[in-house]
Amino acid sequence: MSSYRREVTVIGFRDINKSERIRLMNGSGLNCSSGRWLLNKEVYMPAIPGKVNGVVVEFSSNVNRSVDEKIINALKHILHTDISSGHKLNRVFISSANDQHKFPSRHVQGNGKAVDISRINGMKMSVFYPSNPSVKAITDAIQSKFETFPKKRENFGPFFQKKLGQPYSVGGHKDHIHISVN
Numbered sequence: 001m002s003s004y005r006r007e008v009t010v011i012g013f014r015d016i017n018k019s020e021r022i023r024l025m026n027g028s029g030l031n032c033s034s035g036r037w038l039l040n041k042e043v044y045m046p047a048i049p050g051k052v053n054g055v056v057v058e059f060s061s062n063v064n065r066s067v068d069e070k071i072i073n074a075l076k077h078i079l080h081t082d083i084s085s086g087h088k089l090n091r092v093f094i095s096s097a098n099d100q101h102k103f104p105s106r107h108v109q110g111n112g113k114a115v116d117i118s119r120i121n122g123m124k125m126s127v128f129y130p131s132n133p134s135v136k137a138i139t140d141a142i143q144s145k146f147e148t149f150p151k152k153r154e155n156f157g158p159f160f161q162k163k164l165g166q167p168y169s170v171g172g173h174k175d176h177i178h179i180s181v182n
């Protein structure tokens with residue numbers, strides 16, 4: 001079950017998707033007009049939970065966990081304790097989600113469409129990739145697994161850099177995995 005974060009008042013009409021609609025607070029003053037919805041009180045937005053498939057998710061203190069639901073689905077797709085045979089994944093560390101980046105970064109597009117993972121089982125990729133066999137195996141397995149996520153976009157990390165499934169030249173991703181969704 002995903003966790004949700006209460007978001008600040010939004011005044012005005014905008015389109016919201018079905019999953020948002022059913023998570024609106026009861027009695028939140030919601031009005032419907034021509035298929036669009038007026039949000040004039042709080043809504044619950046999807047937030048990255050503290051545990052995914054038994055894998056503990058830790059966060060840098062400046063991370064905004066409110067993200068596009070597709071990012072949460074992506075994390076559910078890639079985070080598994082047995083993602084790499086012989087190397088148990090217990091914890092990941094998220095260094096950025098919907099924060100710390102400027103447009104047009106996917107991090108701050110829409111409700112937040114990217115996430116960065118920088119530590120595996122408490123070990124920083126910047127220090128332990130590729131020298132630590134477990135960090136390397138799990139990092140590589142996570143990146144490989146994300147390639148099978150239907151809504152994948154960017155998959156940049158120390159193992160490879162791909163965009164929409166194709167090799168893509170981009171620097172600066174030796175110390176973390178950056179994944180984004182369409």
Ligand SMILES: [Zn+2]
Pocket residue numbers: 096107114115116177178179
């Ligand atoms: Zn990133």
